[in-house]
Amino acid sequence: MTAIVEVEGVSKRFGKVRAVDDATFSLEGGGIHGLLGRNGAGKTTMMQLLTGQEFATSGHVRIFGETPVENAPALRRVCFIKESQVYPDAFKGKHVLRAAPWFFDRWDAAFAERLVRIFDAPLDRPMKKMSRGQRSAIGVIVGLASRAELTFLDEPYAGLDAVARQRFYDLLLEDYTSHPRTVVLSTHLIDEAANLLQRVLVIDDGRIVIDADADELRATATTLVGRAPDVEAFAVGREVLDRTNLGGIASVTVAGLSDDDRRAAASAGLEASPVSLQGLVVSRTGRADREEQNA
């Protein structure tokens, strides 16, 4: 497999703000990948750099082995759906879907019609009068029905309810199975999407802090729950990612447990459970001490 996305030492500054800071990663063709991070971490900027909408301050961005900037043949193989997409004032939902096949070669009109029914998209309503969820539905329809070889979905379901989001996950997986392609999904609803993701990129403060296979990532940490003294005794000398105490019960998330460690934990009366992807991302990007360091 060759890399479909390559990012080498890419930075993007807006004045003094480093929206993306010396990011390096690559993605191989095929698969659904997650670009995760907090609001303002640089997810959207990264996707805009990957689709030629923004110009990198330094570094190299390549899709299909070429720069995306002003590269029509490469961009025609790309679909980028973002929550902040602007539509012309005169556009109703139907005009968006009417225009889509002129720009996406692999557009599937029948699939789009099916998606319109599933998401109950109001095609006769002006885009600017739609609710956030309705606008998201239009974006999701375009993002799926365009079947672009490289699809970027930036918070595609903002404002959609849990039922609609679950439909989206199911449809994404279903359509991905029948029409394999590369999808990069950014979201802050990490656990909802976790099962879809093959590779996980976590961006924090403009930097790529995690770049790992989702399953491997989950195996890197374990949460142990038990009586506080037992937990503390076990945690001594280990890398603790997260720690909570509730009365006499404590829980710690520790990195890199071996099989022997697990047996030792079990014999100490601790209950081990895998860490959720969300828990891991939060522990790596959301800790208070980090914020203090940055202050």
Place this chain on the structure above:
Amino acid sequence: MSATDISPSRADGAAGRAWSVVRMHVANPVPTLVFPWVITLAIFGINVAIWSMVVSAAGGVENLEADAFQYNGGISWIVVFMMITAVQAMNQAFRFALGFSVTRHDFFIGSASYFVLLSLVYSAGLTVIAGVERATDGWGLRAAFFAPWGLVDQPLGTVGLVYLAALLLAFFLGAAVASVWVRWKTYGLYSFFLGVAVVVVGGLWVVTTTNSWADLWSFLTSTSPAALAGWTAPVTVLCGVIGYLFMRRATPRA
């Protein structure tokens, strides 16, 4: 269209991609292909009503001066409308198009084609109606709405040329100013209008200090409408080039 087109919906060549942008601009045809005609007819209808009222009060067209209804500027609204259309195209449609994987180059070439096509459609349509106006002796009222004052005694070809030149200028001037906004936002527009003010005042200064006002007026009054229309061409082309260069590095930021 290039020979590599596989089906009408696929646009592989550069011309095909630009054509997709043209179609995108009229994906909803009402605002630019229907609405302006409806408004124009409404303005015209109100004018006809006023003229008829005056004629009726005067007891007949022959009791009025021959050019009583020939100094009308109602049709000029369409030039302003098209300038706003260009501003919206550069702003909203640009951000939409980039979201649909269109390059800045293809967007601008397609939008410029759209502006030229709209200018042709409207100048041709208005000229045809101006022909009807003349053939019916000004709608039976000796009125001139579609070819008023300066154009009353000009051949229809000149009427069409003036419309075409005015519309093209409006589109590309609007696009150039909007490109300053899209590229540099508020501070860009401040700088731009400051620059315009400096140039205008500087121009007035030069004309005054060189005692050239008389020459300027004689140029404007002695030059035919057709030649004046021709003089807009370099300005229009310059605006087009500026718009293209500015948009080439613009980003779709909110």
